[in-house]
Amino acid sequence: MRLDLELEVLCGQLIVGGFDGVEPPARYLKALAEGRRGGAILFRRNVPDAAATTRLCQALAAAGGPERPPFIGIDQEGGRVTRLPAPFLTLPSMRSLGELADLPLLRRAARAVASELRAVGINLNFAPVLDVDSNPANPIIGDRAFGRDPGAVARSAVAFLEGLQEEGVLACGKHFPGHGDTALDSHLALPTIAHGRGRLDEIELPPFRAACGAGVASLMTAHIVVEALDPGVPATLSRSICTDLLRGEIGFEGVLFSDDLEMAAIAAHHAVEEAAAAAVWAGCDALLVCHREDLQDRVHEALVRKAEREPRFRERCAEAAARCLGLRRRCPPRPASSPAAFAEIVGGPASRAVLEDIERARGARGAEAAT
Structure with a gap:
């Protein structure tokens, strides 16, 4: 995709930010409208109920407009990482779903x-989690x-992402x-992580290859250092990991998001200026x-100042912006057309049936384990 964008807009397409409150701040909407943001990530602080969430998303989508529809993202994994309140569907944890080994139900x-x-x-x-739960002491x-x-994680994750x-x-x-x-x-x-490349190929990487x-x-x-891949360099900032491994070896063609640059592992x-530029050069498309x-x-x-000085960095920003815009235009925000349609979907029959079937499957599995 060829982009004919001013540099400020080009670089803005790479930034997906958060904000406080249930109403998007006027300055945030202005930044979206002017192309200095590429979208927003929502947290519990933004989504107290279904009506407020809908109004917020409508405002964000309108600010982005049809030419630059925004990413409007959220972490709705299930279990303890669930942002939206009732009546939205809250799934059990991914572990409990994976234990059912029922891929059609997971989809x-x-x-x-x-x-x-x-x-x-x-x-x-921002789901599914593709990590393998290989360390019982892992706090996150x-x-x-x-x-x-790894094989079971890969199969479950593929079913989940395909369903989404x-x-x-x-x-x-x-x-x-x-x-x-x-x-x-x-x-x-x-x-x-100090494991050698052989262990990574056996345990960590298969779900990502499958996805x-x-x-x-x-x-x-x-935001981790993998010594076998790039000693001392966090993966988010590593060209060896984000470009050579992920795109060159694994063949990933989608948009690569950095995790939050405000997290202490990076910050x-x-x-933040140094981290952002390094992440983009490493291969991240959205920050x-x-x-x-x-x-x-x-x-x-x-990003703008570095792109002004360095033509190769500007080319990398243009590549990233093209990926982001292409994906957003392929899947723009499209809220339900009417209150009746909304009520039929959110907490509706399909969601209730899925929860009932999950509980039935968990009960059957528990009964089998007890015999």
Whole structure:
């Protein structure tokens, strides 16, 4: 895709930010309208109920407009990482779903989640988790992963991401190249994985290879150091990992999101301007800055100034912006057309049936285990 965009707009397409409150701030809407943002990520602080969520998404979509429809993303994994309140569908943890080993049911569950997200105007779900739960001491992954067997995780994750995307919501698999065997929370510190490449190929990487083979729309990086791949360099900032491995070797063709650049794993070691430029050069196409709008402004300024000075960096920004815009235009926010349609979808018959079938399957599995 060839882009004819002013540099400020080109670089703005790479920034997906967060904000406080249930109403999008006027300055955030202005930034979207002027092309200095490429979308928004929503948290519990933004989505107190279905009506407020719909109004917020409509405002964001209108600000972006038809030429630059925004990413409107949320972490609606299930279990303990669920942002939307009742009557939205809340799935059990991915671990409990993976234990059922029922791929058609898992696909249906993802379709039900996606239908509800699409009804309010959310077009991106930061799910599924592709990490393998290989370390019981991991403080951040645990039951967010589908399980401890890489093959089973891969099969479950593919069913889930395909279900999301069949219903018109972009999936984002996370956290590349694998956050499962860490003992630190990257929100608070920078974890390191010391395994050799053979172990990575056996355990960490298979779910990501499977997701890429299934056409996952996007992936998210991990703020971790993988010594066998790029010693001392966080994956988010590593060209060896984000470009050479992910695109060159694995063949990923979608949009690569950084994890939040405000997390301490990155922010404690790098100024946000430095981290943003390094992440883009490494191969990230979209940068998450999930809380502070002033930091988002600083990221935008840093990208523009570096692109002005360095033609190769400008080319990398243009490549990233083309990927982001192409995906957003393919799947723009499309909220339900009427209150009646909305009520039929959110907490509706399909969602209730999925939950009933999950509970039935869990009960049957429990009964089998008891005999």
